[in-house]
Amino acid sequence: MASPPGRVARLAAWERRTDVPLIVLSLLFLGAFTVIALAPGLPRVWHTVFRAVLLITWALFLVDFAVRFALAPRRGAYLAKQVLNLAILLIPPLAPLRVVGMLSRAGIAHRGRRLGVRAQTAWYAMLTTTLLGFSASLSALIFERNAPGSTITTFGDALWWTASTMTTTGYGDTYPVTWQGRLVGSVLMLSGIGLFGVVTASFTAWFVSRFDEDPPA
Amino acid sequence: MASPPGRVARLAAWERRTDVPLIVLSLLFLGAFTVIALAPGLPRVWHTVFRAVLLITWALFLVDFAVRFALAPRRGAYLAKQVLNLAILLIPPLAPLRVVGMLSRAGIAHRGRRLGVRAQTAWYAMLTTTLLGFSASLSALIFERNAPGSTITTFGDALWWTASTMTTTGYGDTYPVTWQGRLVGSVLMLSGIGLFGVVTASFTAWFVSRFDEDPPA
Amino acid sequence: MASPPGRVARLAAWERRTDVPLIVLSLLFLGAFTVIALAPGLPRVWHTVFRAVLLITWALFLVDFAVRFALAPRRGAYLAKQVLNLAILLIPPLAPLRVVGMLSRAGIAHRGRRLGVRAQTAWYAMLTTTLLGFSASLSALIFERNAPGSTITTFGDALWWTASTMTTTGYGDTYPVTWQGRLVGSVLMLSGIGLFGVVTASFTAWFVSRFDEDPPA
Amino acid sequence: MASPPGRVARLAAWERRTDVPLIVLSLLFLGAFTVIALAPGLPRVWHTVFRAVLLITWALFLVDFAVRFALAPRRGAYLAKQVLNLAILLIPPLAPLRVVGMLSRAGIAHRGRRLGVRAQTAWYAMLTTTLLGFSASLSALIFERNAPGSTITTFGDALWWTASTMTTTGYGDTYPVTWQGRLVGSVLMLSGIGLFGVVTASFTAWFVSRFDEDPPA
Numbered sequence: 037m038a039s040p041p042g043r044v045a046r047l048a049a050w051e052r053r054t055d056v057p058l059i060v061l062s063l064l065f066l067g068a069f070t071v072i073a074l075a076p077g078l079p080r081v082w083h084t085v086f087r088a089v090l091l092i093t094w095a096l097f098l099v100d101f102a103v104r105f106a107l108a109p110r111r112g113a114y115l116a117k118q119v120l121n122l123a124i125l126l127i128p129p130l131a132p133l134r135v136v137g138m139l140s141r142a143g144i145a146h147r148g149r150r151l152g153v154r155a156q157t158a159w160y161a162m163l164t165t166t167l168l169g170f171s172a173s174l175s176a177l178i179f180e181r182n183a184p185g186s187t188i189t190t191f192g193d194a195l196w197w198t199a200s201t202m203t204t205t206g207y208g209d210t211y212p213v214t215w216q217g218r219l220v221g222s223v224l225m226l227s228g229i230g231l232f233g234v235v236t237a238s239f240t241a242w243f244v245s246r247f248d249e250d251p252p253a
Numbered sequence: 254m255a256s257p258p259g260r261v262a263r264l265a266a267w268e269r270r271t272d273v274p275l276i277v278l279s280l281l282f283l284g285a286f287t288v289i290a291l292a293p294g295l296p297r298v299w300h301t302v303f304r305a306v307l308l309i310t311w312a313l314f315l316v317d318f319a320v321r322f323a324l325a326p327r328r329g330a331y332l333a334k335q336v337l338n339l340a341i342l343l344i345p346p347l348a349p350l351r352v353v354g355m356l357s358r359a360g361i362a363h364r365g366r367r368l369g370v371r372a373q374t375a376w377y378a379m380l381t382t383t384l385l386g387f388s389a390s391l392s393a394l395i396f397e398r399n400a401p402g403s404t405i406t407t408f409g410d411a412l413w414w415t416a417s418t419m420t421t422t423g424y425g426d427t428y429p430v431t432w433q434g435r436l437v438g439s440v441l442m443l444s445g446i447g448l449f450g451v452v453t454a455s456f457t458a459w460f461v462s463r464f465d466e467d468p469p470a
Numbered sequence: 471m472a473s474p475p476g477r478v479a480r481l482a483a484w485e486r487r488t489d490v491p492l493i494v495l496s497l498l499f500l501g502a503f504t505v506i507a508l509a510p511g512l513p514r515v516w517h518t519v520f521r522a523v524l525l526i527t528w529a530l531f532l533v534d535f536a537v538r539f540a541l542a543p544r545r546g547a548y549l550a551k552q553v554l555n556l557a558i559l560l561i562p563p564l565a566p567l568r569v570v571g572m573l574s575r576a577g578i579a580h581r582g583r584r585l586g587v588r589a590q591t592a593w594y595a596m597l598t599t600t601l602l603g604f605s606a607s608l609s610a611l612i613f614e615r616n617a618p619g620s621t622i623t624t625f626g627d628a629l630w631w632t633a634s635t636m637t638t639t640g641y642g643d644t645y646p647v648t649w650q651g652r653l654v655g656s657v658l659m660l661s662g663i664g665l666f667g668v669v670t671a672s673f674t675a676w677f678v679s680r681f682d683e684d685p686p687a
Numbered sequence: 688m689a690s691p692p693g694r695v696a697r698l699a700a701w702e703r704r705t706d707v708p709l710i711v712l713s714l715l716f717l718g719a720f721t722v723i724a725l726a727p728g729l730p731r732v733w734h735t736v737f738r739a740v741l742l743i744t745w746a747l748f749l750v751d752f753a754v755r756f757a758l759a760p761r762r763g764a765y766l767a768k769q770v771l772n773l774a775i776l777l778i779p780p781l782a783p784l785r786v787v788g789m790l791s792r793a794g795i796a797h798r799g800r801r802l803g804v805r806a807q808t809a810w811y812a813m814l815t816t817t818l819l820g821f822s823a824s825l826s827a828l829i830f831e832r833n834a835p836g837s838t839i840t841t842f843g844d845a846l847w848w849t850a851s852t853m854t855t856t857g858y859g860d861t862y863p864v865t866w867q868g869r870l871v872g873s874v875l876m877l878s879g880i881g882l883f884g885v886v887t888a889s890f891t892a893w894f895v896s897r898f899d900e901d902p903p904a
Binding site for chain 1: 805808811852856857858859864866869881884888
């Protein structure tokens with residue numbers, strides 16, 4: 037068994053080497069998920085292929101997580117830091133959020149070059165909102181499409197429902213009727229409140245700053 | 254009659270001795286309340302038993318409050334501090350919130366050991382939200398289940414209604430029709446706005462701080 | 471014509487002398503308004519009496535405003551300061567808000583005695599919310615009660631609609647169908663967002679401060 | 688080809704000379720748009736005239752943008768600054784927002800004369816909200832009026848829908864059914880959250896400051 041310093045170095049090496057492959061897997065997952073959700077009329081064989089892609093990418097996420105966990109020197113603290121990875125294992129449609137994670141790590145490393153802290157924060161919040169909303173629309177569509185009494189039967193309905201849920205508007209012209217759809221909705225409401233809080237705070241600060249600066253000479 | 258210093262010491266002793274028993278009573282209350290709400294088909298004798306548990310725990314909350322009030326040196330100031338206890342006497346389903354109260358006292362005593370102030374605040378806000386939402390779902394279910402024209406007839410409906418109310422989404426697919434249910438809803442909206450305000454403030458601060466820190470070397 | 475200093479002194483004297491009578495008139499207005507809204511089945515003669523009370527109190531508000539305006543040394547600046555009085559003339563159901571105005575002036579004079587700044591702010595925001603919500607419920611009831619297709623036909627409905635509107639929940643089980651009711655609703659949404667913003671900011675600050683203080687020794 | 692310093696001067700001259708004409712064009716656009724939306728029964732020839740006004744003003748916006756872009760010394764940076772102009776080209780009903788832009792430039796130049804920074808910020812946020820809400824009501828009316836199953840068929844409906852959407856209340860008594868109307872709705876929800884965040888922050892700061900100041904002597 038490796039000594040802790042050796043394990044730390046091997047963990048860092050593993051994280052460096054798997055960064056790009058995990059993003060590729062996430063996009064692969066998102067692609068297969070999108071096809072399954074939006075093209076239910078596809079020949080059966082294709083559905084089997086895309087379902088296999090989902091299963092294999094998920095299995096690889098599991099393997100990656102197991103390796104990281106095995107290499108981590110202090111496992112309790114590591115678990116607490118890997119909330120996103122753990123959430124992706126439990127709710128695979130969150131996988132595209134890995135893209136935000138990688139971009140934000142890259143952005144932090146290059147910080148200060150092009151964008152201020154506030155703009156960068158707003159930018160990642162908007163990217164997270166978009167990816168989360170897209171995945172949630174697909175998930176809701178899969179669960180609700182064939183439910184009796186459903187009001188979410190097309191991708192347009194699903195996108196509209198997602199917008200009205202994340203902003204907590206909730207018209208009630210579209211709403212989930214299955215418990216899975218309601219779970220997706222609950223996650224959307226909560227994350228919408230949080231993410232729009234970030235965007236609003238940034239927007240308010242920017243709007244106020246416009247009138248706070250010196251006038252153009 | 255004891256002199257004020259003696260009463261202060263006796264009040265402190267009473268509070269120390271009743272802390273754990275009150276939590277146990279609260280959990281007992283919650284258990285009986287859950288059974289009554291979720292198992293309406295139970296034999297009548299069991300319902301009588303659980304109703305008796307509710308009544309007895311409530312009576313003990315009343316006795317505890319009376320003793321504290323009698324021992325308090327400055328009763329007006331003490332009443333103002335005991336808003337939660339008073340609210341539990343008037344609206345017993347709030348009893349589980351005692352758990353948050355005790356945990357937060359314990360957390361403040363051990364503060365600084367594991368979690369920062371911000372994380373701790375968010376944590377208690379989430380715990381309060383969960384307990385309040387659970388109790389409110391049970392209460393709404395009891396009041397609405399048999400009301401004519403009701404849209405909240407299962408525990409799943411009640412949980413979904415609670416989520417859409419606390420986040421002020423309000424789809425309108427489920428809504429209370431009795432005045433008791435509407436009162437529960439009004440409390441939920443108001444406390445939801447407050448509690449999610451706390452969570453959002455913490456989340457925004459955390460999200461911003463990610464881009465505010467030094468990049469990893 | 472009096473010299474400006476004389477007019478300033480006379481304006482101050484007028485404001486001092488009319489403070490309490492205006493509150494009494496506001497409460498009289500609210501009482502008559504409440505009776506008209508909640509007791510539509512009253513004998514016709516009583517309705518005439520209460521309508522007369524509304525008209526007379528409104529006329530007295532107009533006289534008071536005219537006198538103040540005549541006495542004000544700089545009328546433009548004075549108008550800008552008297553937004554509340556002007557709003558009450560145009561929308562008389564806002565009259566009870568005078569109570570908040572007087573209490574807040576009294577509270578500012580005695581500031582620091584009993585409550586901190588934050589608690590006082592939250593307190594007045596809650597009082598304003600309650601009075602505004604009560605007046606709006608009465609107004610909506612009057613406009614909506616007999617409208618075809620109305621969903622707000624009892625005072626209970628009106629209170630529930632007000633709660634769901636001010637918190638921007640908006641279930642859609644109750645909603646105004648007349649343009650007057652929709653105008654009341656729009657005012658409620660906007661003031662709800664503002665007032666709950668104040669309450670939430672205070673609550674969040676209080677909640678965070680609980681975990682920010684030194685632990686009890 | 689002009690040297691960069693010459694181009695900077697020519698760009699500044701162009702911006703100075705087109706400021707007022709662009710506002711006039713924006714108001715012309717808004718006028719024609721309002722007539723088309725609110726008077727669908729007008730003789731066909733008039734509709735053709737107003738549609739021509741829309742097309743010509745839009746073409747002039749395009750020409751203006753092309754000239755600015757051609758003159759800009761650093762085109763990438765200039766594009767990032769011209770987000771509003773670009774948005775107006777893509778979504779012409781946003782054109783009235785130019786008025787806010789010009790007023791805010793004038794306000795910044797004259798800053799400190801009459802209004803504090805906070806009041807000015809709130810003022811522009813309210814002006815933006817009003818113009819955006821008016822344009823969105825007209826747009827929604829045009830798209831929804833003749834859609835099957837539509838609930839937005841009069842300008843009153845459209846204004847009420849806009850109010851309930853921008854405040855994220857979302858009763859669900861009125862809601863868009865076309866994808867264009869839903870797009871308008873999504874823009875309204877997002878901008879409503881942002882703009883009301885600005886207004887609320889200003890209102891909260893003002894409300895708190897009332898109790899923070901010294902009492903009147």
